[in-house]
Amino acid sequence: MYFGVILVYFYGMKKILLISILFLSCICFAQQTDYVDFKSVEADVKIRYFDDKVSGFLKVEFDIIKDIDSIFVDAKDMRLRFESLWKEKKERVFPKFEYSEEQNKNFIVHDFKKGETFLLFFYYAANPKKALYFVQKNGEKQIWTQGQGKYTSNWLPSLDDTNDKIEFDLKITYHKDYEVVSNGKLVNKIEKDSTITWHYNMQNPMPSYLVALAIGKYDKITDTSKSGIPLEYYYYPEDSLKVEPTYRYSNQMFDFLEEEIGFPYPWQNYKQVPVHDFLYAGMENTSCTIFSDAYMVDEIGFNDKNYVNVNAHELAHQWFGNLVTATSGEHHWLQEGFATYYALLAERDIFGDDYYYFDLYENAVNLGRQDLAGDGTSLLNPKSSSLTFYQRGAWVLHALRSKVGDEVFKKAVKSYLEKHQYANVETSDFISEVERFYGRSLSSFVNLWIKAERFPVEEAITMLQNQSTRINEYLMVDCEANSSKCANYLKYYVSDEAKIKVISQRPELVTNDTFKHGLKVRQAISQYITNVPERLKEDYESLLDDPSYITIENALYNLWSSFPTDRAKYLSKTRNIIGFNDMNVKLLWIVLNLNTPFYQADNKQALFEELVSYTDEAYNADLRMNAFRYLNLMSACNEKCKSNLENAKTHHNWRMVKYAKGLSEKLKEKKD
Ligand SMILES: [Zn+2]
Numbered sequence: 001m002y003f004g005v006i007l008v009y010f011y012g013m014k015k016i017l018l019i020s021i022l023f024l025s026c027i028c029f030a031q032q033t034d035y036v037d038f039k040s041v042e043a044d045v046k047i048r049y050f051d052d053k054v055s056g057f058l059k060v061e062f063d064i065i066k067d068i069d070s071i072f073v074d075a076k077d078m079r080l081r082f083e084s085l086w087k088e089k090k091e092r093v094f095p096k097f098e099y100s101e102e103q104n105k106n107f108i109v110h111d112f113k114k115g116e117t118f119l120l121f122f123y124y125a126a127n128p129k130k131a132l133y134f135v136q137k138n139g140e141k142q143i144w145t146q147g148q149g150k151y152t153s154n155w156l157p158s159l160d161d162t163n164d165k166i167e168f169d170l171k172i173t174y175h176k177d178y179e180v181v182s183n184g185k186l187v188n189k190i191e192k193d194s195t196i197t198w199h200y201n202m203q204n205p206m207p208s209y210l211v212a213l214a215i216g217k218y219d220k221i222t223d224t225s226k227s228g229i230p231l232e233y234y235y236y237p238e239d240s241l242k243v244e245p246t247y248r249y250s251n252q253m254f255d256f257l258e259e260e261i262g263f264p265y266p267w268q269n270y271k272q273v274p275v276h277d278f279l280y281a282g283m284e285n286t287s288c289t290i291f292s293d294a295y296m297v298d299e300i301g302f303n304d305k306n307y308v309n310v311n312a313h314e315l316a317h318q319w320f321g322n323l324v325t326a327t328s329g330e331h332h333w334l335q336e337g338f339a340t341y342y343a344l345l346a347e348r349d350i351f352g353d354d355y356y357y358f359d360l361y362e363n364a365v366n367l368g369r370q371d372l373a374g375d376g377t378s379l380l381n382p383k384s385s386s387l388t389f390y391q392r393g394a395w396v397l398h399a400l401r402s403k404v405g406d407e408v409f410k411k412a413v414k415s416y417l418e419k420h421q422y423a424n425v426e427t428s429d430f431i432s433e434v435e436r437f438y439g440r441s442l443s444s445f446v447n448l449w450i451k452a453e454r455f456p457v458e459e460a461i462t463m464l465q466n467q468s469t470r471i472n473e474y475l476m477v478d479c480e481a482n483s484s485k486c487a488n489y490l491k492y493y494v495s496d497e498a499k500i501k502v503i504s505q506r507p508e509l510v511t512n513d514t515f516k517h518g519l520k521v522r523q524a525i526s527q528y529i530t531n532v533p534e535r536l537k538e539d540y541e542s543l544l545d546d547p548s549y550i551t552i553e554n555a556l557y558n559l560w561s562s563f564p565t566d567r568a569k570y571l572s573k574t575r576n577i578i579g580f581n582d583m584n585v586k587l588l589w590i591v592l593n594l595n596t597p598f599y600q601a602d603n604k605q606a607l608f609e610e611l612v613s614y615t616d617e618a619y620n621a622d623l624r625m626n627a628f629r630y631l632n633l634m635s636a637c638n639e640k641c642k643s644n645l646e647n648a649k650t651h652h653n654w655r656m657v658k659y660a661k662g663l664s665e666k667l668k669e670k671k672d
Pocket of ligand 1: 002336
């Protein structure tokens with residue numbers, strides 16, 4: 001997942017309720033995985049178009065590893081009707097088994113014996129409140145899942161424990177006008193009346209949290225990797241112009257990661273599907289990554305906020321997380337740290353070494369700050385921050401590879417994946433592989449980089465200084481103190497990062513010549529020079545033509561406030577620019593227009609109503625938050641805005657809810 005909260009649950013088998021009825025011989029508090037191995041789930045799931053009700057029929061196969069008197073499946077707030085239980089696939093046990101439900105676990109009580117294989121058949125019906133989301137996108141239904149942290153067992157009976165890997169084959173029936181995307185390979189589509197049943201098949205097992213479903217109005221582009229894996233890129237029909245910038249480098253990154261990791265991509269195909277108001281940036285469901293449609297960007301948006309990093313991160317999880325899965329939260333970095341590191345390697349392949357080292361540098365600085373604030377934790381602490389799991393995890397791999405060398409590192413990773421494929425892993429499983437090829441103990445490395453609470457920031461920065469001349473130069477450039485060299489830095493060949501550092505420290509050194517540098521340096525000018533001096537006016541105005549929605553937004557505001565008599569000119573020039581998903585440029589334009597009384601090209605009342613209308617639930621959460629923010633700034637949140645704010649508190653997206661509640665409080669305080 002990119003950016004999320006991971007919950008880790010441990011439980012013993014809770015059968016206390018059953019004891020009094022059935023006189024069970026023991027109370028067992030071991031993991032169910034010690035007794036039962038769930039092999040496969042064949043699920044026939046129907047989702048009703050008109051009322052979003054979910055129902056289905058499941059065939060579950062499992063092996064008994066040790067004698068046990070009951071087994072369970074997780075099914076939250078569902079109604080289950082058990083149909084039959086078969087031993088060795090041929091002997092019907094029913095009705096000689098009992099079942100019961102306790103705390104969302106559905107127990108099958110039977111005298112299960114070691115070595116036996118069973119088939120269990122049952123119906124279920126659910127009204128999911130989590131994990132399966134029903135949203136509106138342009139007046140059309142869209143349905144999608146988020147299993148990690150929220151659990152698949154809210155819409156599909158399965159196992160919350162990530163340590164039992166199951167081969168899932170899903171049949172999904174839905175309205176025939178919609179596309180249905182799920183894990184694995186599409187075997188067939190069967191149309192009947194107003195519905196289509198989509199049959200997806202998987203060949204290998206995975207934990208239940210990776211089961212995925214995305215239903216909506218989609219087109220797709222198909223391609224094939226160098227190694228022959230089918231690739232599918234989904235998009236909304238109206239977004240055809242955004243497909244190329246959004247999915248740019250996808251094929252290159254796929255081929256790169258397969259080669260770099262050294263273990264062939266482990267699933268039948270790879271699909272990527274954007275969804276509306278997603279909870280996170282992306283989620284690595286096996287062979288079916290779901291990501292936020294805020295990453296569907298055009299040519300210009302690509303320069304500011306593209307999908308490349310999230311794309312690579314979720315792809316890397318197909319190995320690290322999906323093929324090998326951490327046994328518990330203690331080893332979560334084996335998923336997020338690896339995904340972050342391999343995404344960075346894929347980006348290095350595209351954007352070059354400087355990009356790679358500056359990313360590591362920035363993360364080292366942030367990790368150092370986290371320690372200073374007293375929030376640092378060991379990488380093995382399951383309560384660590386995302387910064388620790390993701391960025392420190394990636395740093396560990398960079399440091400380790402720097403220590404043991406490319407060859408040892410790559411051999412160890414490959415061997416680690418081969419040994420533990422389709423199984424679960426702990427930190428020692430990985431480290432012992434590296435030690436085996438390295439031929440020496442890594443215990444002091446592990447103590448310093450992994451176990452210690454404090455991130456070794458000095459060691460990290462020194463390492464970067466030895467590895468990158470650009471980082472050295474960046475550290476040398478310092479204009480906090482008045483140095484005569486600083487004006488020269490803006491002229492000569494120091495990196496863009498170093499120039500940006502100078503601009504942030506000494507914006508008054510910017511001259512007309514500074515505008516001749518690239519996009520990022522010009523963006524820094526728009527960010528750090530907010531009061532535009534007359535001498536820079538003409539060059540500053542050229543920022544309004546930059547292919548960056550961030551630069552345009554900054555420049556429009558700064559020019560508008562610095563040169564009041566030219567406001568009409570700036571508004572006319574930027575009238576048709578929209579910006580990102582949250583319409584950053586368009587909303588600013590409306591607000592500035594409303595605050596420019598002499599500019600009479602538009603009906604101000606209609607513009608104001610347009611701004612208020614963007615708070616409506618018909619729009620995406622980012623746009624709504626942006627509109628609420630401006631209306632609040634102008635103290636103009638009217639009745640309509642307030643009622644939309646109230647409504648936003650029940651949104652499925654936690655960021656929207658948090659924002660709406662916070663603003664609502666503020667408005668109340670203001671009123672008082
Ligand atoms: Zn992730």
